[in-house]
Each structure stands twice: as structure tokens, then as C-alpha cells.
Amino acid sequence: AQTVTQSQPEMSVQEAETVTLSCTYDTSENNYYLFWYKQPPSRQMILVIRQEAYKQQNATENRFSVNFQKAAKSFSLKISDSQLGDTAMYFCAFMKQSNQFYFGTGTSLTVIP
């Protein structure tokens, strides 16, 4: 069964605008960790932001922030003031207490000049 679902295969945004990428996950665990990774054309995986499930406060990292809804099992990524360098594949990931990671199928984001 799919543990992490990203329902938007492709998205685009105008430069300087804001975009939100969606992610839902499925787990019966109470303590876990969520991540957003970016994969530019270079193929290198880069951590964008992470969230601990026991923390109610949404994580922020400069222009990147998340909307973590634990009851709804939702973990969306908001990118503000989009830049051309944000063009990449974005993967939502979930780490269980077993130390296994599960990734979504990704959202391809294009920032339009």
C-alpha cells in the first residue's frame, strides 16, 4: 500500500509567486518524521525542510514552510517568492520508527520567468 501520496505530478508557478505542493501519508504510529527533498536536474537529493510529528509548530526554513496537519495526515510544502533555482522534482518522505524511509512519487515544479 502507498504510504506517501503526492497527488500533483506536475506544477508550475510564476517567478516571485507562491506555490503549495501537497503530500498525504498513512501511518498508525504516533512518533515519526516528515521531510521534503528537492532533486534538481543534477540528480542530487537535497533536504529542504523537516518536521517532527510531536511538534505542533509548523517548520519554516527561509522561503520554505510546511502546513502539518497531523490528524489529517497531511504535510504540504509552501514555497514563497519562487525563484528559477526552485525548478526541480520535490519528494515528500516519511520516516517510521523502524528507521525505514518512504518517499512519494514526486512533484515536478517549474518556475516560469
Added chain:
Amino acid sequence: NAGVTQTPKFRVLKTGQSMTLLCAQDMNHEYMYWYRQDPGMGLRLIHYSVGEGTTAKGEVPDGYNVSRLKKQNFLLGLESAAPSQTSVYFCASRGPSGSSYEQYFGPGTRLTVT
């Protein structure tokens, strides 16, 4: 620090051949992971290790074996390659529990099986 390195970067195999992919990390990380990435599938966990001398199966372990004889190295073996194993393989490592849980990824190995 080199971080996480993978050898080789590219490889073409014929069906039935064997090969070993090497992952090395210089961050003294306990945990190491092998993933495969296929179009439209995201990253899927093949095997992982929680410390030297340990290995465990991930989501898609069939057709692969691993070994973690040294803390800094994690080897992924294909005993008899099949076209279905054509993929990009990523290795990752991370620090101990209580750390940020961030995974550090290698640059990937593109494997083609003909």
C-alpha cells in the same frame, strides 16, 4: 569531507551478469540506505543498515544483497542482473537517533541492464 560517494557512476550490464555498487561515507554515520529510483515511482528502499555488521530488508529487496563489513561502507550486490533492475541507485546515510534524521545522499549510479 567528501560526504557520501558512490562507485561507479554509470554501468551497463548484460542480463545474468553480476556487479557490486559501493557506497562510502566519511561522516561516521550509523545508518546507511540503498534506494532505487524509477520514473514515476519516486525512491524505493532496497536494504538498509543500522550499524556495522547489520542489514535489513526494505520495500523492494528481491534480487539484491548487501553487506556492511565496515561502518563507512555499504555494498549493494546484484548476483544475476535482470532488465527490471535498470534504474538509478542512490545511497544515503544519516546520524544516530536524536539527531536531525536528515539523510545525506550520494550522487547516484545509473545502471542499465540489457
